[in-house]
Amino acid sequence: MQAPYFHIHRDSVSTICITIGGVWDFRIAKSKLNSLASALHKHQNKRQITQIMFADDARIDLAFGIFLKQHLHSTPEIIASNEINATLNQCLIASIPPTPKHSFVKLFFAQLGKGVYEFFQSFIDFLNFVGMSFYYLVISLFHGNIRLTPLLYHINESGFKALPVSLLTAFIVGFAIALQGAVQLELMGAPLLSIEMTAKLSLREMGPFILALVIAGRSASSFTAEIGVMRLTDELDAMKTMNFHPVPFLVIPRLFALIIVMPLLVFLADAFSLLGGMLAVYLQLGIDMGSYIDKVHESVSWTHFFIGIVKAPFFGAAIALVGCFRGFCIKENTQELGRITTISVVNALFWIIAINAIFSFITSRLGI
Known part of the structure; x- marks a missing residue:
């Protein structure tokens, strides 16, 4: 050469x-x-x-x-x-332009602006989806045309099949909170306060909140993946071609199922959380079951229990709406399916935390 x-x-x-x-x-x-x-x-x-x-x-x-x-x-x-x-x-390229030099500040603000715009647009779409879902839910309730078979199916799949891991999680969290509270309050000379603290936390916060986190990780991802696969395989387009609206057929049974089943699951989660607290108090302080139940009955009112039950339908609605909404957002490929499913779980957890914070603020202002 x-x-x-x-x-x-x-x-x-x-x-x-x-x-x-x-x-x-x-x-x-x-x-x-x-x-x-x-x-x-x-x-x-x-x-x-x-x-x-x-x-x-x-x-x-x-x-x-x-x-x-x-x-x-x-x-x-x-x-x-x-x-x-x-x-x-x-060589048709007579002159190749030099690679543009991007300013870090400009790039940062460009990405920030793009992220803010996408967040705002997604939030508006989600509000529209929530409004449309509750509109169809009310219409279905007033006309009595709730599809019973898919409703019972989703109650079983999203609710009762999640009972083992949900109750075990509530039991472990109740045990851990009660054990730490008993240890610290024993050092302060007020060990019996740990029973009241554990019971109130279990009924108001830990039972409903921990259960909602478990259901969000399980059901929100499931709803997103199911509807996303239907979108990728053009099943949603087929439903529209047959004049079936996807919201009444896909969203309403899932939404109504979680609204119904969440209070029932919260009741069981409260019970197992109290059992975990009772075991921790017995191991740390030596207080038997009868004394524990008497102390709970004396110091904890039914108001704490009802606050946790009232939160449950809101948690269920948020999980179902986020999971279904993100399922409809999937448009491209299976890689997009995995990414959106992850976002769905994160969004569901965020809304659960936000709803719980709102309830805590309202109940503290009302002195409940």
């Missing part, structure tokens, strides 16, 4: 001819290309290059042709063989 070279000839005081020879292809050293580029730029600034001649042993490829045209700001006469001329004619 002939080594690449170039020579600069001065034809007169103001004109220069550059002769290029050897093999100039993608394997050429960068230093050689930089030397040629420097020579071209130096003499083109003075408008002295009038001719570029390729020697008989010259061989070029498309990459070098693009490189040459990129660094030729003027149009000198090119003397070359037919093969080289054909290669140069294929």
Whole structure:
């Protein structure tokens, strides 16, 4: 392979001819290309290059042709063989613009603005979806056309099948909270307060909240994946073609099922959370079951229990709405299915925390 070279000839005081020879292809050293580029730029600034001649042993490829045209700001006469001329004619890019330099500040604010806009648009779409879902739910209740079979199916799938892990989680959390409370309050000389603290926390917060987190991780992802797969396989389009609206057929049974089943699950979660607290108090303080129940009956009113029950339908509605809404957002491919399913669980957890905080604020203001 002939080594690449170039020579600069001065034809007169103001004109220069550059002769290029050897093999100039993608394997050429960068230093050689930089030397040629420097020579071209130096003499083109003075408008002295009038001719570029390729020697008989010259061989070029498309990459070098693009490189040459990129660094030729003027149009000198090119003397070359037919093969080289054909290669140069294929280089339609006369000038490749330099890579733009992005400012970090501009890029940051651009991404921030894009994120804010997408969040706002998604929030508006979600509000529209919530309004449409409750509209169809009310219509279905007033007309008595709730589809019983899918309703019972989703009560079983989303509710009762989640009982083992939900009750075990509530039991463990109740045990841990009661144990830590008993240890700390025992050091302060008021160990019996741990029973009241555990019972109130279990009924008001830990039972409903922990249960909602478990159901969100299980059911929100399930709803999103089911509806997302139906969208990817064009089942939703088929339903619309048959004049079946997807919301009454897909969203309402799931929404109504979680609204119904969540209070029942919260009742059981409260019971297991209290059992966990009772076991912890017995192990740490030696208080038996009868004394524990008597203390709970004396110090804890039914108000705490009803507050947790009232929260449950709101938790269920939030989980179902977020899961179904994100399922309808899936449009592209199976990779999008996984990403949106993850977002669905995160959104459901956020709304559960937000609803719980709102209830805590309202009940504290009302002194309940």
